Amino acid sequence: MKQQAFLDKINPVKDKMYRLALRLLVSKEAAEDATQEVILKLWNRKHKIKDYTNLEAFAMMVIKNHCLDELKAKKNNNLRIVHQNYENKSISPQRDLELKDEMNWIQDIVADLPEQQKIVFQLRDIEQLDFEEIEEITKMKSTAVRVALSRARKKIRERLTNKHDYGITKN
């Protein structure tokens, strides 16, 4: 495959790859590195790409695995700087929360989800992929995908509700 043909194929996918990496690795720098590495990996194995009918799903699967490996390797270094203090009552929430703050809450809530749920939520609600594609990327069964998605959505919503109620009753 020629360089240009490869770029034409990878360009529509690279943002999705990066966003999934960002979701899993949190740090922008790490996510960019991961995306770059995976794109190079795909380029080096380009003669095999013809066999994969759906490059997008394949690329997404490779970056997902790459990020999970990275997380496993760095677990001891405590890569995740996740806030565990939502239930902490000592933090006083402000009445007029800007949208930006609320977005940050969700960011933190999502970061707190188990990896599987995080991935499925990312692929479905943010990338809006259909279930077949998600099954292909995650190698999960159809019911497992739906269960993980349902759990992720409920957990995010419940936490947001708690936060809201708390904010209202407090002030």
Add this chain to the structure above:
Amino acid sequence: MELQKIKDLLEKYDAGETSLAEEQQLRKYFERNEVSESLKPYQLMFAFSAKENQESYDREINLPANKKENRYLWTAMAASIILVIGLFFFQNKPLEMNDKDVSTIQDREEALQKSMEALKMVSEIMNEGKQDLKYLKEFNNTKNKFIKTE
């Protein structure tokens, strides 16, 4: 869209059973409408999804040039040049030699001798070849076993 329908869709959404089209409906609804406090979390979630979808990978993609392909290209070029040169020499040589052979023999007697020799050699070789064909007779032998010719 009426509120009840939205609430039904949200229930399906929570169960992970909405289609992409239905999720699109919800997304649009929450984008355009003010919602009650109880639905606020959903609105935030859809806003979050939309915002997160804006992130893009801005690093330039630098692919290393493929050396393998170049190496093959040079090998192919060298091979084809050798092939062309080779063909040129081999096609020209035999023609020259034939011309010389014809012109060297002047004497009639000698020429007769030479051609006799050549013809003899040809017939010898033919006989040799014929010997190898002997076993073809076997076909007839076997055939005759089955087909009686009277």
